[in-house]
Amino acid sequence: MSGVRAAVLGSGSWGTTFAMVMADAGCDVTLWGRDEAVAREVAEQHSNTKYLPGVELPPMSATTDAAAALAGARIVVVAIPSQVSRVTLEGLREHLEPDAVVVSLMKGVELSTDKRMSQVVSEALDIPLERVAVVSGPNLAKEIAARQPTATVVACPDEDNARLVAEACSNTYFRPYTNTDVVGVELCGAVKNVIALAIGMAQGRGFGWNTTATVITRGLVEITRLGRALGAQPETFAGLAGMGDLVATCASPLSRNHTLGKHIGQGMTLDEALVATGTTAEGVKSSRSVLELAEKHGVDMPITAGVVAVLHEGLSVEEMARALLSRPQKAEGVVS
Numbered sequence: 001m002s003g004v005r006a007a008v009l010g011s012g013s014w015g016t017t018f019a020m021v022m023a024d025a026g027c028d029v030t031l032w033g034r035d036e037a038v039a040r041e042v043a044e045q046h047s048n049t050k051y052l053p054g055v056e057l058p059p060m061s062a063t064t065d066a067a068a069a070l071a072g073a074r075i076v077v078v079a080i081p082s083q084v085s086r087v088t089l090e091g092l093r094e095h096l097e098p099d100a101v102v103v104s105l106m107k108g109v110e111l112s113t114d115k116r117m118s119q120v121v122s123e124a125l126d127i128p129l130e131r132v133a134v135v136s137g138p139n140l141a142k143e144i145a146a147r148q149p150t151a152t153v154v155a156c157p158d159e160d161n162a163r164l165v166a167e168a169c170s171n172t173y174f175r176p177y178t179n180t181d182v183v184g185v186e187l188c189g190a191v192k193n194v195i196a197l198a199i200g201m202a203q204g205r206g207f208g209w210n211t212t213a214t215v216i217t218r219g220l221v222e223i224t225r226l227g228r229a230l231g232a233q234p235e236t237f238a239g240l241a242g243m244g245d246l247v248a249t250c251a252s253p254l255s256r257n258h259t260l261g262k263h264i265g266q267g268m269t270l271d272e273a274l275v276a277t278g279t280t281a282e283g284v285k286s287s288r289s290v291l292e293l294a295e296k297h298g299v300d301m302p303i304t305a306g307v308v309a310v311l312h313e314g315l316s317v318e319e320m321a322r323a324l325l326s327r328p329q330k331a332e333g334v335v336s
């Protein structure tokens, strides 16, 4: 999409990779981050060794000056940790162009409000939800930065805006599909991180593929159940943002949530696992807000409850497994 001005907020692994995806799609991209050294390296040396070692980036601008990044930007992409997005975006609101479409790449649910990221973006920037799109799918940043083929979903209530964003990120290795089910796509992205933590815990404890497959499948049931209670479309859960991302995140050691869960399963404390994992593992905090959201809507999410209990309440992985398996027998309905 030749020449469309885009700003990407957040110069970590996914922000930098998505800036690369858009630049490779022909956009005129400026990456914004708070780290001056990273911005200089991206702009001058076409690399970001802190987050994407060994990757050669296409030419793009990079800055720590938000006003400069946002000036003239038709598309603004947000790729910072979910829990700091509201305060960060409120500080940038005055620089947003009046026709800008804002894209959330974030896979979390806000603590204290239990809001999805598109809701947070809309409130923090004071723009209607029709101008907020979300991108979610099996999108491990490091594989995409190596230009390996993948697909994703661009969801927005306004189909023209979904198409605008899809065109702006479509290139030879990245294929976006559009839909209007923002609730479903966003919930898939946030809750799969919690399920990935559970699978990491199980694998770290030494459980094999039967356990993994069970948790993926029943995890998808939990996501579907919550999504349906919140008005999502059932087919979203079988798509790229649902099953697709669940498979990628739960199978790959590149997933930080999976890795963190594995550390816990191997006996680390949460603090030790956070240090060992390094960058953002959204599920650690979002597990709590997802569970609260489920409780508010009367939705049963036993795997999510188990993850919260292990991470934040001192339950062991064995106790979590026992608790899950000793639940009352029932028929296997998709939403039961």
Ligand SMILES: NC(=O)C1=CN([C@@H]2O[C@H](COP(=O)(O)OP(=O)(O)OC[C@H]3O[C@@H](n4cnc5c(N)ncnc54)[C@H](O)[C@@H]3O)[C@@H](O)[C@H]2O)C=CC1
Pocket: 010, 011, 012, 013, 014, 015, 033, 034, 035, 051, 079, 080, 081, 082, 084, 088, 105, 106, 107, 108, 139, 140, 141, 142, 279, 280, 282
């Ligand atoms: N890395 C991946 O493969 C994928 C990540 N995501 C999602 O993208 C979001 C961002 O994740 P990553 O880029 O991977 O995380 P990251 O940890 O690699 O980078 C986060 C970036 O945000 C910056 N940051 C942190 N606090 C900030 C603040 N208060 N103000 C401004 N900048 C701040 C950090 O300096 C860093 O540049 C998360 O919600 C994640 O779930 C989604 C799909 C793929």
Ligand SMILES: O=C(CO)COP(=O)(O)O
Pocket: 107, 137, 138, 139, 140, 141, 193, 196, 245, 248, 249, 254, 255, 256, 257, 258, 280, 281, 282
């Ligand atoms: O969302 C992701 C891949 O689609 C990345 O997962 P992690 O945040 O667990 O690394």
